Amino acid sequence: MKTNNCGPLMACVTAILVIAVVLPLQSATVKSSGSGTSAGWSVQVDQVNPGTLDLSYSFQAAIYENLVDELKKTKQFQQVLREGDHRASEVPKLLVLKTTVEKYTAGSETRRAVTTLSGATKLTVRSQLLTREGKVVLERTVNGDVRFFGSNLRATHNLARNIAKTLKESSWPEGDQPAATLTGQL
Amino acid sequence: MQKNGASDVTNHDVSVKSSDTSWGVLYAPLLAGNTAIGGIMDRSVFPRNQRNACRFHRRAGMRLLVALICCGLAAAAQNTTQREASESFSIRATHLMGFESAKSNCTGTLSIQDDFLQFQQTGKTSVHINIGSVRDVFLGEESRQVGGLPLTIGEAAVPYGGGRVVSLFAHKKYDILTLEYVDSDGGIHGAIFQLDKGQGEVAKRELTAHGVVISSREDQSKHTAVEVRYENK
Numbered sequence: 001m002k003t004n005n006c007g008p009l010m011a012c013v014t015a016i017l018v019i020a021v022v023l024p025l026q027s028a029t030v031k032s033s034g035s036g037t038s039a040g041w042s043v044q045v046d047q048v049n050p051g052t053l054d055l056s057y058s059f060q061a062a063i064y065e066n067l068v069d070e071l072k073k074t075k076q077f078q079q080v081l082r083e084g085d086h087r088a089s090e091v092p093k094l095l096v097l098k099t100t101v102e103k104y105t106a107g108s109e110t111r112r113a114v115t116t117l118s119g120a121t122k123l124t125v126r127s128q129l130l131t132r133e134g135k136v137v138l139e140r141t142v143n144g145d146v147r148f149f150g151s152n153l154r155a156t157h158n159l160a161r162n163i164a165k166t167l168k169e170s171s172w173p174e175g176d177q178p179a180a181t182l183t184g185q186l
Numbered sequence: 187m188q189k190n191g192a193s194d195v196t197n198h199d200v201s202v203k204s205s206d207t208s209w210g211v212l213y214a215p216l217l218a219g220n221t222a223i224g225g226i227m228d229r230s231v232f233p234r235n236q237r238n239a240c241r242f243h244r245r246a247g248m249r250l251l252v253a254l255i256c257c258g259l260a261a262a263a264q265n266t267t268q269r270e271a272s273e274s275f276s277i278r279a280t281h282l283m284g285f286e287s288a289k290s291n292c293t294g295t296l297s298i299q300d301d302f303l304q305f306q307q308t309g310k311t312s313v314h315i316n317i318g319s320v321r322d323v324f325l326g327e328e329s330r331q332v333g334g335l336p337l338t339i340g341e342a343a344v345p346y347g348g349g350r351v352v353s354l355f356a357h358k359k360y361d362i363l364t365l366e367y368v369d370s371d372g373g374i375h376g377a378i379f380q381l382d383k384g385q386g387e388v389a390k391r392e393l394t395a396h397g398v399v400i401s402s403r404e405d406q407s408k409h410t411a412v413e414v415r416y417e418n419k
Contacts, residue, residue, distance in 0.1 A: 047374060057324040058364045061376025065284040082373030109331050113341070113353035149338060151330055153282065153378070 042079035042091045043071060043129075049100045062153050063099065063125070066160030071097075074168050095137060098128045099163070102141070109151055120147040121155040127163050129172065137172045275392045277385050279363075281305055285377035286313040296379060298392055303365075305379075319367045320398045321374075325386045326362040361386025365393075 045068050048060040071080045077095075081088050088094060103124035111119025122145040129138040144159020146152065276297035283290045285305050294307040304314035331337070333356055341349025341356075363379040363386045381389060394400060 056326050056362075057366075057376075058326050058328075058362045058378050061364050061366070061378055062283060064374075065376050065378075082369075082371075082375065084368060085371045085373040087371055108329070110329060110353065110357045113331055113338075113356075114350045152328065 041077055041093045041095055042081060042088075043077040043095045043097050044081040044083065044085065044088050045071065045097050046083045046099070048125075049098065051101050053101050053104050055101055055104050058153070059104075059123075059156060060101075062156035063101075063123075063160060066157045067097070067099065067163060070160045070164035071167070074164050076164075076168050094132050096130045096132070097167075098130060100126045100128075102126055105145075107146065107152055107155070112146075112148060116148065120145055121152045123155050123159050125159065125163070127166070129167070138167070138170055140166045140170070142166055275389075277381060277389060279305065279385075280380040281307070282362075282378040282380055284375055285365075285379070286315060286375075288313045296381075296389065298396060301396070303393070315367055317393065317396045317398060319369070320365055320393065321368060322366040322401050323390050323393050323398055324364040324366075325390050326364065327359060327383075328362050328380070329357050329359050330380075332356050332358050359383050363389055 045064065048055075048063045050060055068080055068082060071077060078093075079087075079091060081091070081094075101123065103122065105120065105122040107121030108119045113119075122143065124141060124143050127138075127140050127142055128136055130136055140163075142159060142162045144155050144157075144162050146154040146158060276295055278293070279296040280293045281288045281290065281296075288294075288305050289307060289310075292307045294305055294310070296303070296305050298304075298317065299314070301317050302314040303317050303320065304312045306312035331353065333340075337352075337356060341352050343349070344352065361381040361383055363381055365377045365379075367375050367377065369375060379389075390400070
């Protein structure tokens with residue numbers, strides 16, 4: 001009788017163990033296949049378009065510089081080129097990253113330190129990955145902010161990190177002529 | 187010999203010409219009433235032409251002196267100009283990001299040496315760019331907390347929220363200098379420096395003096411202190 005009771009329990013534990021081992025492996029496979037879509041691609045980062053907003057040039061430059069740094073860190077692209085780089089014309093598989101600022105809340109470091117709750121600097125941008133021909137491969141709306149500690153420019157660092165993370169987690173169709181446009185929000 | 191007048195004449199100008207030199211004597215009797223000509227001619231005798239020559243030499247000397255002074259002044263002015271041109275403009279700055287391979291958030295010296303804008307981190311080798319590669323300069327303003335992390339921790343440790351009061355006064359205004367330049371491949375860079383208040387204008391002026399063209403685009407970071415929400419519709 002005792003052995004009969006242990007059988008289902010053992011089966012249950014085994015099943016749980018199998019699920020626990022197999023599922024992460026499966027997700028890892030999916031993840032690797034997802035990030036594999038950018039293999040061989042290079043990206044050219046364009047300067048930030050402030051749109052109609054009165055965004056200071058230091059912020060625009062900071063987003064641009066942080067974006068170049070963060071994209072290099074991810075090692076997702078073969079090359080990360082800057083706008084105006086002559087070498088871009090020689091790169092066969094090139095994507096262009098365009099960033100347009102949609103919302104900007106100017107914060108204050110002093111106000112953050114004094115009140116904790118207010119004074120956050122917030123940025124919302126629309127990031128687009130385009131082919132050389134101008135076709136949109138990927139489009140995302142990404143946020144970046146600084147709420148507690150750090151200077152206002154830290155918001156640009158957080159934003160760039162979020163954009164790089166979004167691009168890394170996204171996938172787009174292979175080939176020079178992408179069939180669909182993926183849109184979303186982080 | 188010459189006689190200037192009759193008996194009422196008191197002065198006699200006597201001159202003797204000998205070879206090329208004419209000697210002149212101004213004779214004045216010792217006593218007013220003594221009109222005798224041929225009195226003791228014990229007055230000073232001086233060569234008349236030599237006096238002219240002396241005058242000529244004096245004038246020439248004066249001219250030479252003036253010329254020398256002018257040359258000296260011109261040379262001094264030229265030296266000053268050359269020194270101003272070659273003298274390195276140098277200010278303390280904190281590199282926030284984007285200037286070549288310089289480390290971010292490090293303090294050093296931003297200077298202009300000949301045609302190069304260079305940043306030297308304290309105790310490290312300098313990095314530089316050609317001033318000709320700078321496409322634009324933007325000047326902004328930012329208010330930042332002073333004291334860094336130690337003060338932040340200290341403020342947090344003050345009981346009853348006393349740290350917030352400290353925060354209220356522990357901030358300082360800085361100038362933010364943003365440079366847009368291109369590298370050797372044509373890629374655009376944006377370098378951001380934090381300078382002491384008032385130094386940004388000096389740096390901008392120096393860069394302009396070295397041929398950097400500043401566009402009409404204005405940096406709006408002076409408005410960052412105001413909490414405004416902008417939205418693209």
